[in-house]
Amino acid sequence: MTAPSPALRAQLRPVIGAQWINLGLCLSLLSVAFALRDSISPAVWVRSTIILIVGLLMLWCGKEMRRGRRWAYVRAKWIAVLGTIGFVGVAALPGPFSAWMRIEQGAQALVFLALTWMLTRPALALFFPRVNARMIHTEKPIPLSDASARDASLDYLRAFIVLLVLLHHSVLAYAVVWPAPPRTFTILPAPIVDPQRWAGFDLLVIFNDTFFMALMFLLSGLFVWPSLERKGGARFLRDRILRLGVPFAVAAGILMPLAYYPSYAVTGADPGFLAYSSAWLSLGSWPSGPAWFIWLLFVFDAVAAGLHELRRRWRANTRAPRYLGADGRPPAFVAVLLVISALVYVPMELVFGADSWVTLGAFSFQASRLLLYATFFLVGIQMGAVGTQSGILARNAGLARRWPIWLSAGLAAYALRLAVIIALILPVAAAHRPLPLTLRLLSDLTLVLCCGTISFAFIALFRRFAIAHHAVLDSLSASSYGMYLIHYPVVVWLQFALLAVAPGPITKGAIVSVGAVALSWGIVVALRRVPAIARVL
Numbered sequence: 001m002t003a004p005s006p007a008l009r010a011q012l013r014p015v016i017g018a019q020w021i022n023l024g025l026c027l028s029l030l031s032v033a034f035a036l037r038d039s040i041s042p043a044v045w046v047r048s049t050i051i052l053i054v055g056l057l058m059l060w061c062g063k064e065m066r067r068g069r070r071w072a073y074v075r076a077k078w079i080a081v082l083g084t085i086g087f088v089g090v091a092a093l094p095g096p097f098s099a100w101m102r103i104e105q106g107a108q109a110l111v112f113l114a115l116t117w118m119l120t121r122p123a124l125a126l127f128f129p130r131v132n133a134r135m136i137h138t139e140k141p142i143p144l145s146d147a148s149a150r151d152a153s154l155d156y157l158r159a160f161i162v163l164l165v166l167l168h169h170s171v172l173a174y175a176v177v178w179p180a181p182p183r184t185f186t187i188l189p190a191p192i193v194d195p196q197r198w199a200g201f202d203l204l205v206i207f208n209d210t211f212f213m214a215l216m217f218l219l220s221g222l223f224v225w226p227s228l229e230r231k232g233g234a235r236f237l238r239d240r241i242l243r244l245g246v247p248f249a250v251a252a253g254i255l256m257p258l259a260y261y262p263s264y265a266v267t268g269a270d271p272g273f274l275a276y277s278s279a280w281l282s283l284g285s286w287p288s289g290p291a292w293f294i295w296l297l298f299v300f301d302a303v304a305a306g307l308h309e310l311r312r313r314w315r316a317n318t319r320a321p322r323y324l325g326a327d328g329r330p331p332a333f334v335a336v337l338l339v340i341s342a343l344v345y346v347p348m349e350l351v352f353g354a355d356s357w358v359t360l361g362a363f364s365f366q367a368s369r370l371l372l373y374a375t376f377f378l379v380g381i382q383m384g385a386v387g388t389q390s391g392i393l394a395r396n397a398g399l400a401r402r403w404p405i406w407l408s409a410g411l412a413a414y415a416l417r418l419a420v421i422i423a424l425i426l427p428v429a430a431a432h433r434p435l436p437l438t439l440r441l442l443s444d445l446t447l448v449l450c451c452g453t454i455s456f457a458f459i460a461l462f463r464r465f466a467i468a469h470h471a472v473l474d475s476l477s478a479s480s481y482g483m484y485l486i487h488y489p490v491v492v493w494l495q496f497a498l499l500a501v502a503p504g505p506i507t508k509g510a511i512v513s514v515g516a517v518a519l520s521w522g523i524v525v526a527l528r529r530v531p532a533i534a535r536v537l
Contacts, residue, residue, distance in 0.1 A: 005127075007127075008066070008127045009066060011121075011124045011127065012062065012066055014118055015065075015076075015115065015118050015124075016059075016062045016066075018111055018114055018115050018118065019058045019059050019062050019115070020059070021111055022058065022108060022112070022115075023052075023055040023056070023059060025104060025107060025111065026048070026051050026052045026055040026108075028104070029048050029051070030052060032100065032104075033045060033048050040098070041097070043097065044097065044098075047090065047097070047101075051083075054079060054083060057075075057079065058076060058079055058080075058115075061073075061075050061076040062076065065128075070128040070129075073119070073124075073127075073128040074128075076115075076119055077116070078404075080115040080116040080404070081116055081404040081407060083108075083115075084109055084112040084113050084116055084411075084412065085408060085411045085412070085415070087106070087108045087109035088106075088109045088412045088416075089415050090102065090105040113405075113408060113412075116404050116408055117405055119404075120401065120402040120403075120404050120405055121402075122401060151388055151389075152466050152467060152473075153462040153467065154219065154222065154388060154462070155477040156462060156466045157219065157458060157459065157462040158216075158480055159477040159480040160458070160462070161212055161215055161219070161458075162480040162481075162483055162484050163480075164208055164212050165208075165212065165216075165290065165487070166487050166491065166513065166516050166517055166520065167204070167208075167513050168204070168205060168209075168212070169290070169487065169488065169491045169516075170491050170494075170495075170512040170513040170516050171201040171205065171509040171512070171513065172189065172190040172201075172205065173190055173191075173192045173193060173194045173495040173508075173509075174194050174197055174201050174505040174508055174509045175190070175197060175199075175201045175202045176197045176198070176199045176201075176202050177205070178190050178197075181193040181263075181266065183268070184267060185263065185264045185283075186263075187260065187263070187283065187287045188263070191259065191262060191263035191492045191495075192262055192263065192266065192492055194495065194505065194508065196504060196508065197505055198505040198506055201505070206421065207414055207454075210414065210417060210447055210454060211450055211451045211454040211455050213369075213373065214372060214373060214376040214451050214455060215376070215454075215458065215459075217300070217373045217376045218376040218379055218380040218383075218455060219380060220377065220380060221300070221304075221378065221379065221380025221381040221383075221384060222380045222381075222388065224301065224304050224384060225304075225381050225385040227239075228304065228305060228308045233305040233306070233308055233309040233312075236301070236305050237301070237305050240298055240301045240302070240305075241298075242535065242536060243536060244294050244295070244297060244301070245298060246536055247291075247294060247536060247537070248291050248294040251288065251289070251290075251291040251294065251486075252286065252288040252289075252291050252362045253362075255289075255291075255485070255486060255488065255489050256286075256287055256289045256488070256489075257280055259488045259491075259492045259493075260280075260287060260289075262492050262495070262496035263492070264276050264280075265496070266496070266499070285360075285361060285362070285364070286362040287364075288363070288364060289488045290484065290487075290488055291485070292364050292365055294485070295362075295363055296365050296373065297377075300373075300374060304377075304381060329392075329398065330397070330399040330402075330406075330456070331398075333392055334452055334453070334456050337379055337452050338448060338449065338452045340375055341372055341375055341376075341448045341451060342444070342445060342448045344371035344372055344374075344375055345369065345371065345372040345444060345447070345448055346444045346445070346448075348367065348369070348370065348371055348372075349440070349444050350437075350440065350444075351368075352367035352368045353367075353368065354443070354444075372451070376451075376455070393459070393463060395463055399456065399459065399460045399463065400460055400463040401464070402460070403457070403460040403461050403463075403464045403465075406453070406456055406457040406460040406461075407457045407460070407461065409457065410450070410453040410454035410458075411457075412453075413449045413453045413454065414450055414454065416446055416449070417446040417447065417449070417450050420439075420442055420443060420446050421443070424442070425439060425443060475525065476521065478528070479524040479525055479528065479537075481537055482520075482523075482524030482527065482528065482537035483517075483520040483524055486523060487520040490515070490516050490519050490520055490523075491516045494511070494512045494516060495512055498511065498512065524537060
């Protein structure tokens with residue numbers, strides 16, 4: 001416990017003031033609810049009572065914080081973060097609340113967002129230090145050697161995103177968004193469409209789709225510049241051919257025809273090998289499934305290597321230029337990224353459409369997002385050039401320290417996107433009318449907002465909390481690339497096997513998700529015991 005001091009009281013003064021403002025809003029809400037008691041939903045009373053209790057709890061935490069009690073500070077932070085999410089959800093999402101209450105809840109969301117910012121300021125956090133947290137609050141970046149030769153946070157974040165990819169593909173078959181599958185063999189985003197669906201999986205699919213592949217490209221770019229500096233362009237490209245080119249050829253040439261066979265089988269066509277081969281070759285292209293990321297990453301790497309070589313010849317100093325301020329303030333950095341992302345994504349979406357894919361043989365990419373992914377890859381290069389232990393990635397920098405704000409921003413952006421989709425886009429789509437330009441622009445901008453804020457929310461979380469290495473997580477991290485490569489046949493065949501049983505869509509989604517992770521992980525661990533394969537995976 002930190003002893004009370006005038007300095008602490010000064011830091012807490014605006015926090016306590018915001019808490020009293022929040023309590024005033026709570027009492028105002030109850031007063032209006034009482035005046036309209038004959039015409040309001042019972043949900044309004046329940047909600048009003050809950051937030052009054054939360055407001056009183058926040059004031060109590062503020063009182064205890066003035067005495068220097070850390071537990072009160074931690075609880076106040078969590079209440080502020082979760083409260084912001086709750087208020088945004090009530091204000092933005094459809095529900096039993098009238099317009100006047102949504103406006104009031106939006107005002108409380110702003111108050112709680114301000115509380116989140118004030119409670120995560122370094123000047124206040126210094127009065128409530130963590131026990132044994134010397135490494136977190138330090139003036140110098142934490143060297144990698146303090147924990148391991150590798151940085152756990154970035155390895156674990158990459159593994160986490162791969163798990164999201166497996167989860168995403170596992171539940172696609174049970175999302176409501178898909179129409180009934182055609183009776184002819186066609187390559188669709190969901191190779192298997194189960195008749196049992198659950199709308200909750202659509203929320204997960206929308207959440208993942210807004211950010212996770214862009215974040216994958218950002219993470220892939222982090223170590224490109226240091227690797228180019230260490231190896232040179234020619235050796236770097238040779239390594240990329242081994243690590244990306246060979247796996248892409250195996251995944252596209254062998255694994256994808258295996259993965260899409262169940263999609264062919266459900267049409268009732270001749271199940272024989274020759275008939276399937278004929279149907280596959282008649283598609284007009286060679287579907288590569290999730291392996292599209294691998295070849296596109298190789299193209300980005302090759303362009304980066306070429307630019308590095310040109311820069312080396314033109315200039316003696318080959319340090320990466322810091323165009324985007326990767327060594328500066330995280331809010332400004334992300335704001336610039338959002339502006340650039342909007343400038344490169346919105347025109348592409350308006351020209352090509354959100355879901356249009358360009359396919360040349362086995363090489364495909366989502367046309368509207370090509371430049372968006374390139375932007376995130378470039379951002380990763382810039383951040384990696386500054387260093388993962390300095391700049392905005394430093395553990396003692398504002399990004400990691402203010403993770404509650406970034407988490408709140410990401411969830412608020414996702415809630416906004418959901419509100420736009422549910423309240424504005426779905427009614428137009430249900431009427432089979434084309435989206436007007438204003439709705440397309442609004443949809444595009446909310447996607448860009450989600451893409452940037454959610455990506456950096458996860459970076460902040462992992463930089464803040466993923467410090468120590470754990471054997472199981474290290475194994476998962478080492479296997480994550482291989483799991484990404486081989487999971488698709490496992491997922492589709494599990495979905496195919498569950499078509500004839502009826503445990504419900506949630507149970508099916510859970511079985512496929514757990515089975516895909518366990519089988520993919522086990523197969524990769526076994527394959528990595530072969531030295532030649534371990535060099536690639």
